[in-house]
Amino acid sequence: MMKTYERFLEYVAYDTQSRADADAYPSTEKQWLLAKRLSADLREMGISADVDAFGYVIGRLPGNVPGAPRMALIAHMDTSPDASGTNVRPRWVRRYDGGPIVLRAETGMVLSPSQFPSLKKHVGHDLIVTDGTTLLGADDKAGVAEIMTIAAELAADPKIPHGDLVFVFTPDEEVGSGTDHLDLAKVPADFAYTLDGSDAGEIAYENFNAAAATVTIFGKSVHPGSAKNRMVNALMVAMEMDSLLPDFERPEITEKYEGFHHLHGMEGNCEKTVMKYLIRNHDQATFQRQKQDFIVARDFLNAKYGYEICHIDIKDSYFNMREKIEPVMHIVDIAVEAIRETGLEPLIEPIRGGTDGARLTFLGLPCPNLGTGGYNFHGPYEYVSVQEMDQSVEVLRRIIAKVAKTK
Numbered sequence: 057m058m059k060t061y062e063r064f065l066e067y068v069a070y071d072t073q074s075r076a077d078a079d080a081y082p083s084t085e086k087q088w089l090l091a092k093r094l095s096a097d098l099r100e101m102g103i104s105a106d107v108d109a110f111g112y113v114i115g116r117l118p119g120n121v122p123g124a125p126r127m128a129l130i131a132h133m134d135t136s137p138d139a140s141g142t143n144v145r146p147r148w149v150r151r152y153d154g155g156p157i158v159l160r161a162e163t164g165m166v167l168s169p170s171q172f173p174s175l176k177k178h179v180g181h182d183l184i185v186t187d188g189t190t191l192l193g194a195d196d197k198a199g200v201a202e203i204m205t206i207a208a209e210l211a212a213d214p215k216i217p218h219g220d221l222v223f224v225f226t227p228d229e230e231v232g233s234g235t236d237h238l239d240l241a242k243v244p245a246d247f248a249y250t251l252d253g254s255d256a257g258e259i260a261y262e263n264f265n266a267a268a269a270t271v272t273i274f275g276k277s278v279h280p281g282s283a284k285n286r287m288v289n290a291l292m293v294a295m296e297m298d299s300l301l302p303d304f305e306r307p308e309i310t311e312k313y314e315g316f317h318h319l320h321g322m323e324g325n326c327e328k329t330v331m332k333y334l335i336r337n338h339d340q341a342t343f344q345r346q347k348q349d350f351i352v353a354r355d356f357l358n359a360k361y362g363y364e365i366c367h368i369d370i371k372d373s374y375f376n377m378r379e380k381i382e383p384v385m386h387i388v389d390i391a392v393e394a395i396r397e398t399g400l401e402p403l404i405e406p407i408r409g410g411t412d413g414a415r416l417t418f419l420g421l422p423c424p425n426l427g428t429g430g431y432n433f434h435g436p437y438e439y440v441s442v443q444e445m446d447q448s449v450e451v452l453r454r455i456i457a458k459v460a461k462t463k
């Protein structure tokens with residue numbers, strides 16, 4: 057039986073970088089190659105699998121425990137556009153000694169525990185790192201390899217009890233489109249887990265509520281030489297608008313459950329200025345209040361200047377899955393028990409972003425996220441612990457055993 061790291065090393069050889077703003081789906085042709093490979097690997101194990109017209113790999117392993125809940129395991133195949141995924145050259149650091157790891161001597165690039173404290177947990181582990189020129193692809197090929205490992209194990213030994221299982225590998229997660237074309241009719245499951253986190257003890261079922269706000273300021277442009285008491289400079293009013301929002305709700309000064317509004321784009325002139333904000337909060341009521349702050353600021357400016365100087369368009373992007381997970385909290389409890397039995401401390405932390413699992417949860421497939429043993433995603437400092445990948449597989453093994461006993 058292939059080891060998880062052996063599968064991992066094979067999959068990171070595939071460049072599966074996705075691309076934003078592509079017309080095609082998947083966004084890059086090269087993602088098909090890994091999709092076909094995974095589908096072939098599943099079939100070779102004796103699991104019925106195929107790649108659909110959008111590049112989703114779906115494998116189905118019927119259960120051998122009548123009445124057990126049906127479960128899906130999901131990971132994404134693509135890697136982030138933030139760093140190259142071409143010619144990934146994984147390197148071993150065996151029995152890591154806790155010191156700095158030179159990734160690239162020429163440029164002095166070092167993976168060090170002072171900058172990346174997660175390394176301290178991995179003293180004595182075998183690590184796989186990059187050569188400093190690409191990302192590693194642990195996000196999310198660690199998750200892919202772990203699901204494939206468990207699939208192979210179950211397929212090879214029909215005596216291991218399990219319910220119906222669906223294995224799903226998705227393209228384009230990194231560009232926010234991982235579930236765009238996923239047909240849930242092809243994923244007959246009562247609940248699912250994505251494997252897309254870091255710490256093998258991680259279980260996440262809370263993410264941000266998210267909205268995007270576009271603020272447009274309409275000024276009055278007049279020749280500056282004769283502007284007295286007539287010009288209204290949209291750029292100045294845009295800054296005034298921002299100053300009306302709470303100072304302490306910005307990404308650079310918030311963490312954990314603290315929400316924020318983030319000004320991520322501003323473009324304009326005296327005549328017209330457009331500002332783009334992201335609004336984020338785990339708490340629904342506070343999220344609504346943050347959106348209301350924008351409306352209050354707009355109304356204030358419109359009253360102050362005596363015309364519709366400020367327009368605001370707010371669109372919700374996604375919501376915190378927590379409210380949909382709470383009614384099925386046993387799927388979190390099962391994972392927490394499985395993590396403890398693996399000898400790990402459960403790490404329950406809110407995700408400061410969205411997940412494909414959150415989208416699936418709102419489509420009716422409750423889907424918390426588990427860790428994979430991969431760290432420092434989206435860049436050349438990415439690494440995996442081989443032992444922690446094995447622990448993630450052990451967590452899955454125990455989850456599957458527990459679900460088989462649930463009626």
Ligand SMILES: [Zn+2]
Nearest residue numbers: 132195196252
């Ligand atoms: Zn990921």
